[in-house]
Amino acid sequence: MANLSSNLLLVAFILYLVAIPFFGGAIRQKKGLQKEKSFEKWAKIGITITILGFLSQLGFFITRWIVGGHAPLSNMFEYTAFFGMCLVLAFILIYFLYKTSVLGLFVLPIALLVIAYASMFPREISPLIPALQSYWLQIHVSTVALGEAILAVSFGSGLIYLVKAIDQSKRSKSTTWLEVIMYSFVAIIGFVVITSGFAISDYKATYNYIDKNDAAATMEYSMPALFGPHEWEIVNKGDFEPLLEVPAIINAKKLNTVIWSLGAGLILYILIRLIIRKRIGALLQPLTKNINLDLVDEISYRSVLIGFPVFTLGGLVFAMIWAQIAWTRFWGWDPKEVWALITWLFYAAFLHLRLAKGWHGEKSAWLAVLGFAIIMFNLIAVNLVLAGLHSYAGS
Amino acid sequence: MKEVKCECGHVNPHGTVLCESCGITLIEEKAQGKLHDMRYEGSARRSQTYNKTIIDKIWNFFSSVKVGVWLIVVTLIASALGTILPQEMYIPTIMTPAEYYEDQYGWFGKLYYQLGFHNLYSSWWYLVFIASIGVSLVICSIDRVVPLYRALKTQRVTRHDSFLKRQRLFGITHAENIDETFEKVKGNLRAKRYSIREEDGNILAEKGRFSRWGPYVNHCGLIIFLIGGMLRFVPGMYIDDIVWIREGETKLIPETDGQYYLENKGFTLEVYDKDKDNQAFSEAIENAGMVAKNYQSDVILYKKIGDSVAGEEAKLEKVKEYDIRVNEPLKFEGFALYQTEYKLDELSSMSFNLVNKSENEPLGNLKIDLNEPETKYDLGNGYSVEIMSYFPDFEFNDDGEPRTKSRVPNNPAFVFKMLTPDKPDGEISFVAIQQTVEPFGDNEYQMKFAGIETKDVSGLTVRKDLTLWLFAVGGFIFMVGVAQGAYWNHRRIWIRRKDNEIWVSGHTNKNWHGLKREIGMILDGSGIHEPEDQLQDE
Numbered sequence: 001m002a003n004l005s006s007n008l009l010l011v012a013f014i015l016y017l018v019a020i021p022f023f024g025g026a027i028r029q030k031k032g033l034q035k036e037k038s039f040e041k042w043a044k045i046g047i048t049i050t051i052l053g054f055l056s057q058l059g060f061f062i063t064r065w066i067v068g069g070h071a072p073l074s075n076m077f078e079y080t081a082f083f084g085m086c087l088v089l090a091f092i093l094i095y096f097l098y099k100t101s102v103l104g105l106f107v108l109p110i111a112l113l114v115i116a117y118a119s120m121f122p123r124e125i126s127p128l129i130p131a132l133q134s135y136w137l138q139i140h141v142s143t144v145a146l147g148e149a150i151l152a153v154s155f156g157s158g159l160i161y162l163v164k165a166i167d168q169s170k171r172s173k174s175t176t177w178l179e180v181i182m183y184s185f186v187a188i189i190g191f192v193v194i195t196s197g198f199a200i201s202d203y204k205a206t207y208n209y210i211d212k213n214d215a216a217a218t219m220e221y222s223m224p225a226l227f228g229p230h231e232w233e234i235v236n237k238g239d240f241e242p243l244l245e246v247p248a249i250i251n252a253k254k255l256n257t258v259i260w261s262l263g264a265g266l267i268l269y270i271l272i273r274l275i276i277r278k279r280i281g282a283l284l285q286p287l288t289k290n291i292n293l294d295l296v297d298e299i300s301y302r303s304v305l306i307g308f309p310v311f312t313l314g315g316l317v318f319a320m321i322w323a324q325i326a327w328t329r330f331w332g333w334d335p336k337e338v339w340a341l342i343t344w345l346f347y348a349a350f351l352h353l354r355l356a357k358g359w360h361g362e363k364s365a366w367l368a369v370l371g372f373a374i375i376m377f378n379l380i381a382v383n384l385v386l387a388g389l390h391s392y393a394g395s
Numbered sequence: 396m397k398e399v400k401c402e403c404g405h406v407n408p409h410g411t412v413l414c415e416s417c418g419i420t421l422i423e424e425k426a427q428g429k430l431h432d433m434r435y436e437g438s439a440r441r442s443q444t445y446n447k448t449i450i451d452k453i454w455n456f457f458s459s460v461k462v463g464v465w466l467i468v469v470t471l472i473a474s475a476l477g478t479i480l481p482q483e484m485y486i487p488t489i490m491t492p493a494e495y496y497e498d499q500y501g502w503f504g505k506l507y508y509q510l511g512f513h514n515l516y517s518s519w520w521y522l523v524f525i526a527s528i529g530v531s532l533v534i535c536s537i538d539r540v541v542p543l544y545r546a547l548k549t550q551r552v553t554r555h556d557s558f559l560k561r562q563r564l565f566g567i568t569h570a571e572n573i574d575e576t577f578e579k580v581k582g583n584l585r586a587k588r589y590s591i592r593e594e595d596g597n598i599l600a601e602k603g604r605f606s607r608w609g610p611y612v613n614h615c616g617l618i619i620f621l622i623g624g625m626l627r628f629v630p631g632m633y634i635d636d637i638v639w640i641r642e643g644e645t646k647l648i649p650e651t652d653g654q655y656y657l658e659n660k661g662f663t664l665e666v667y668d669k670d671k672d673n674q675a676f677s678e679a680i681e682n683a684g685m686v687a688k689n690y691q692s693d694v695i696l697y698k699k700i701g702d703s704v705a706g707e708e709a710k711l712e713k714v715k716e717y718d719i720r721v722n723e724p725l726k727f728e729g730f731a732l733y734q735t736e737y738k739l740d741e742l743s744s745m746s747f748n749l750v751n752k753s754e755n756e757p758l759g760n761l762k763i764d765l766n767e768p769e770t771k772y773d774l775g776n777g778y779s780v781e782i783m784s785y786f787p788d789f790e791f792n793d794d795g796e797p798r799t800k801s802r803v804p805n806n807p808a809f810v811f812k813m814l815t816p817d818k819p820d821g822e823i824s825f826v827a828i829q830q831t832v833e834p835f836g837d838n839e840y841q842m843k844f845a846g847i848e849t850k851d852v853s854g855l856t857v858r859k860d861l862t863l864w865l866f867a868v869g870g871f872i873f874m875v876g877v878a879q880g881a882y883w884n885h886r887r888i889w890i891r892r893k894d895n896e897i898w899v900s901g902h903t904n905k906n907w908h909g910l911k912r913e914i915g916m917i918l919d920g921s922g923i924h925e926p927e928d929q930l931q932d933e
Contacts, residue, residue, distance in 0.1 A: 002675055067675045098908075126679035127667045127686050130721035212499065249500060294931065298908045305881040305905070312877060317870050326722050328733040328856045329635075330866065333516045334485075335478040345471040349464050355905075356434070356460035382478070 001067050002125065008060035009081065013115055015053030016088065016108050022046030023104035027290060043101045050104065051092060057085045068125040071138035075126060076383060079141060080118030083379070086142075086149030087111040090303070094153055098299055102291050107156040113188050120195045136322035143314025144340075148375050150307030151347065157299040158368030163281055164288035164296075165362055174362075175279060181369060182280040186272065187265025194264045195257070198223040205239040207232040212248040219253055227256045254384060297361055300368050301354060308347050315340040339378040346374055405549065408542070410444030413437025415549040418558030430929060431561040433902055436550075438542030458538040463531045470524045477515035480507050529621045532614045540611045547604060552594035554889055554900075562889075564901035564911065566926030573892055576921050580890065583917040589888070598890040607904060609880020616873030623865035634730075634859035641741065641766065642850040645697070645711075649857055651730065656697040656711055662737055662851035665689040690734050692719045692853035696727060719855065729859050736854025742804045746845040747826075749778055749813060752838070758815075760845060765804035777816040780842070784810040789827055797825075813840045886910050888917070899926045 026043035061082065064072040072078040091107040094100075128137070159181065166174045203222060209229035211217045219229050228242025229252035246252045269280075276283050319340065320330035331337060350367045353359040359367070399407045405416035412425045415438065420426045431437065442458040445451045456462055480500060483492050492513055496504035511518050559565060570576055581598065584591055589600035627633050636649045640659040648655045665688040669677040672688075680686055697711035717725045724731040744764050748757035759774025765787060773779045786799040789808035797808065808827035815822075818839065825832040826842050884906050891898040899918070903910040907928070915925050 067673075069673055122679075122682070124678040124682065125675045126683070127672065127676040127688065129687050130690050134722040136722075247501075295908060298906065302906060309874065309877045309881050313874060317874060320866070320870070324863070325724070328724070328731070328735060328858050329860075330863075332484075333477065333482055338474050338478050342471050342474050345467050345474070349467045349471070352460050352464050352467070357464070 001063055005060050005063040005067060006123070008056050008063065009115070009119075012053045012057035012060060012085075013112065015049050015056060016112050016115075019046045019049040019053065020105060020108050022049065023101045023108070024287070026101035027105065027287060040101070043099075043104075046101065046104055047092070047095060050088065050108065054085065054088050054092060057081075057088070061085065064125065070128050070132075071142070072125070073137060073141040073145075074128055074132055075121070077118050077121040077123050079145065080121070080379065081115055082142070083145045083149060084111045084114035084118060086145045087114060087152050090146070090149045090153045090307075091156075094299060094303065097302075098295065100291070100295065100299065102160055102288060103153075103157060103296075103299065105287060106160050107153060109185075110152065110156060113185060113192075116192045117188055120192060131326050134322065134326060136318065136325065140314060140318040140322050143310060143318055145314075147307050147309075147311030147314050148379075150303050150310060151375060152372055154300045154303035154307065154368045155372035157296045157303065158365035160288055160291060161293060161296045161300065161365040162362065162369070163284045164291060165293060165365070166281060168279060168282040168285055175281060177366075178281040179279055183265060183269050186269045186280075187262055190264030190266075190268055191257075191261035193268075194223060194260050206235040207239075207242075208235055209233070209252075210248060221253055221256065223257065223260055225252070225256055226259055227252045229253070251385075293361070297364060300365060304347060304350060304368070304371075308351065311347070312344060316344060335382050336378065339374070339382050343371070343374050343378060346371055403551075403555070405551075408439040408545075410439035410441075411437065411542075412439075413558065414555070415546045416551045417553070417555045418550075419555040420557060426561075429561065430563055431558065433562070435539055435543050436546035438546040440538050440542055442538045454534060454538070457527075457531045457534040460535065463528070463535055466524060466528050466531055470521075470528065473515065473521055473524065476512055480504060480513070482516070483513045486513075525621070525624075529618060532618055532621075536611045536614045540608070543607065547607065550599075552592050552599040552889075553597045553891065554599075556893075556898075559889055559891060559898050559900040562900035562902050563907070563928060563930050564899075564914065564926040565929055566899050566924050568897045568899070568923045569895060570897050570922055571895070573895070573897065576897070576923060577890070577892075579921050580917060580923065583919075583921070584888070587913060587917060589886075596892050598888075600888045600890070601886070603883040603885045606879055606883035607885045609876050609878075609883070611876070612879060613873045613876025616869045616871070616876055618869070619872060620866055620869030623862045623869055626862045626865065632861045634857065636857040637736065637854055638732075638857055639736075639738075639852050639854050640692075640694075641743065641852045644766075648730070648732070650859065653709075654699055655714075655727070655730070656699065656709070657732070657855075658695040658697065659853050660693040660695065662739075662853045663689065663691045663693075664737065664739065664851075665691075690721055690737060692734055692737075692855065693717075694719055694725065694732075694853075696725065719853075724858075729861065731858045733856040733858060734853065735856040738852040738854070740849040741852050742807060742847055743850040744848045745807060746847070747780075747842040748845045749774060749780060749815075750841050750843045752841050757843070758840075763809075765807050779814045781812040781814065781821070782809055783812050783823070786827075809842075811842050813838070813842065815840055884909065886913070888914060890923075897923055899923060901926055 022042050023046040026040050026046055061072060064078075073082055087107065088111050091103060091111070095103060162174070162178055162181075166172075166178055168175060199222065203224070205221045205225060207219050207221070207225065207229055209217055209219055210231045212230075218235065224240040225232075225242040226244065228245050230246065230248035232242055232245060232252075234241065242252075246255060272280060319337070323332065323337075324330040350364075350371060353367065354364055397409055399409060399411060399421055401407060401414040401417060401419060401421065403414060403417040403419065405414055407415050407421065410422075412422045413419070413431065413436065414421055415436070418437075425443075426432070426437065440458075442455045446455055480496065480503075486492065486495050489495070490498065493508055496508040496513060498504075500507065507513060515521055577596070577598065581591060584598075584600045587602075589602045592599045592601070634650045638646060638649055638657070640646045640657060642659050642661050645656055645658040647653060648657050667676060667680050667686045667688045669680040672680075676686075693716075695716050696714040698714050699709045700712045701710055714727065719725050719732055719734045721734050724733045726732075742765055744762050746760060746762045749759045749761070750757055759776070759778045761772040761774065761780055763769075763772075763782070768782055768785050771779060771781045784797075786797055786808040787802055787804040787806075788800040789797060789806045790800055792798045806828060808825070808830075811824050811826060812821040813824065822838040822840055823833070823835055824838055824840075824842055825834060826844075831841070884903050886903045887901065889898070889900045891900075899914075901910055901914055911925070911928065918925055
């Protein structure tokens with residue numbers, strides 16, 4: 001059953017991948033997007049495959065739940081994979097509201113990246129520590145994931161807006177920032193490629209070092225150490241000698257992974273630029289040719305409106321109720337809590353700017369991008385870098 | 396303060412831009428665009444009308460959304476700063492915070508500490524930002540909700556031409572059978588759940604007006620929530636304490652006015668076993684080494700009955716038995732006891748045999764309760780032992796004198812006086828773990844170590860929070876308001892006959908795409924053209 005579960009996730013991944021070109025085909029056929037009454041053939045196939053993929057991933061989720069005896073929402077892999085699934089669900093819902101194939105062309109690749117990223121973390125089914133043994137686990141975590149996924153759709157359509165609206169004929173601040181977004185996608189691909197590459201080749205190197213409490217410790221790397229831990233010493237002769245040494249306060253292994261991923265991403269990005277001979281933003285721009293800017297702006301805004309209450313409910317209200325039960329207080333300024341508050345404040349500011357200051361269109365699209373960056377920061381950096389009560393989700 | 400009488404006869408408050416009733420422009424300079432700014436219906440907002448006294452200025456400052464957004468952004472950035480390094484409450488207590496931050500994080504840590512960022516969320520300036528947001532919420536809401544309510548209540552069906560023309564959705568159709576067309580459209584509007592008002596044959600169809608109150612409802616919720624936060628500072632509203640209870644011990648629960656006692660029947664720590672628990676976990680357990688499964692204190696709660704004098708043992712009545720686990724606190728009378736800490740295998744008793752050194756035969760055995768040692772133990776046959784001094788947590792101080800670090804028996808040491816038939820004055824011996832000192836020369840008798848017993852200790856957080864219900868009410872109202880504002884739209888469609896023309900205007904507070912689609916369906920087949928989106932022509 002555990003094998004069946006992993007296979008279902010793989011099937012879902014492949015189905016999402018297959019669905020993308022169909023949405024690509026659909027936008028080439030479409031002319032007036034707004035008044036389309038019947039499904040286009042290509043889009044129809046695309047959305048069907050997407051739904052099949054979603055069902056397959058749902059199967060992964062349910063079987064894993066049955067095997068483990070608890071909702072698979074308890075660590076980085078499980079949460080991130082679930083977030084990817086919610087993103088697909090949110091896309092399917094918004095698709096039926098607005099019938100925009102181009103959204104699939106942007107949101108599905110993001111969902112794929114999210115799931116691939118998730119798979120880089122330990123995937124074994126782990127037992128629940130006492131603090132997690134509560135029905136609030138599924139209530140709180142699933143609502144947060146759903147809320148964040150809906151907000152991520154706002155990012156997806158904001159991105160479409162930017163790709164279309166930004167003038168690619170000359171270099172500007174906007175084109176540069178858009179390339180920064182593109183590079184971050186490529187860097188995630190870089191992370192996935194590097195991590196799986198070294199995992200397949202079964203690379204291992206162990207170093208003795210002195211930790212921040214001045215105690216001797218060992219650290220096992222799964223990729224060659226560009227950055228060695230504090231006062232490192234090679235355990236097995238012939239292992240790679242670190243180029244630089246970091247102070248004890250910094251986790252050398254994590255930093256090393258980050259640098260490898262960013263580096264791999266940079267090489268990939270340069271390669272892509274050399275091949276296509278223009279900005280990635282410019283490469284994608286023709287895909288958005290037929291899209292109505294007002295419509296994507298509206299999708300972006302509505303996703304925030306739909307997602308904000310869901311996020312508040314899951315990330316703050318349910319979170320506080322559970323924290324009161326498990327941790328004796330509903331609020332304790334734990335980094336994850338603070339970043340949930342920051343996310344909430346940010347989207348509150350977004351809504352006020354839009355409603356009262358008339359920030360529509362491009363400004364609003366940039367805000368949607370920034371909001372997603374905050375959500376990703378909370379998912380990635382807060383779990384892995386800023387240690388707190390939630391850091392068991394990191395492993 | 397003079398009121399403005401409109402040509403339609405309605406009397407508007409001073410400062411009204413668009414007549415509340417017919418919508419004609421009253422203040423030209425404030426309504427100059429091609430389209431009307433419909434955000435607050437052109438109503439008279441105090442902040443837009445008065446700017447003379449200091450109260451006006453404060454009011455106008457806090458009622459500005461721009462200021463509100465700045466306050467949110469500044470709070471957001473400040474909150475982020477507090478997560479760079481752990482806050483004081485999360486650092487270990489091995490050294491003072493000042494030392495800890497510098498020791499762990501170098502100059503940056505020192506700076507962080509000096510700036511007070513180690514306690515950022517309770518710093519006065521952070522609280523000032525939160526309070527300003529609160530003030531802004533109140534003033535913003537009052538400034539807008541009152542005039543908006545008036546305007547929406549007084550609006551009439553027949554609006555002035557200029558009002559209709561300057562709506563974002565607007566269109567004119569020439570038509571012949573106006574009556575018939577209107578009947579059909581009215582049917583469609585009803586099917587879409589619009590409430591319809593008619594006047595002189597004109598129509599105002601409206602739905603979802605209550606979504607306009609969403610923002611104000613959620614602001615109310617937030618204000619109640621913030622009041623809950625303020626109440627925290629009132630003594631007695633919030634209690635945060637911890638009680639350590641050894642297995643088998645009954646202890647007064649702090650902060651309960653001497654009313655409640657708790658007995659700890661036993662503490663359990665369970666870890667997952669890869670052979671006995673779910674097989675699916677075996678890989679994870681192997682990787683992690685040890686995974687905790689359960690922390691549990693089995694307790695009995697007692698309530699004191701009657702009055703007792705200090706020193707006298709209280710009479711206790713059993714209230715309930717409960718197994719306190721993480722996520723399952725024991726609740727009583729507004730208090731909750733949480734399983735938060737534990738200490739395994741604390742020494743609870745030590746046993747010794749009194750022996751004659753030359754014979755090495757035990758002459759008697761004594762078991763000392765390390766938390767409540769007796770002063771004298773009678774071993775029979777004329778043998779007895781006195782405890783002259785007891786150091787539960789023994790160490791030598793700087794002068795080489797024995798002393799105790801704490802009252803917890805981490806490292807017990809005793810000064811015994813052994814009274815035996817042949818040494819009636821007694822021999823004195825100092826006994827600590829792995830160590831015996833005979834200060835007055837060689838003794839004939841010896842206290843020989845015979846074993847220890849240990850007990851677990853449960854650390855339970857004692858919590859009382861009388862402000863919780865306010866947070867719950869505030870949070871609930873916020874969620875209602877935010878859903879109200881986000882999931883419903885306020886849509887209005889004006890259909891007006893003008894000779895043999897039909898004028899259609901539409902307004903919504905959001906989701907124009909949805910309104911356009913709906914108007915399309917309502918007008919479908921009626922012969923009336925869909926109104927144009929005047930914003931898109933630009």
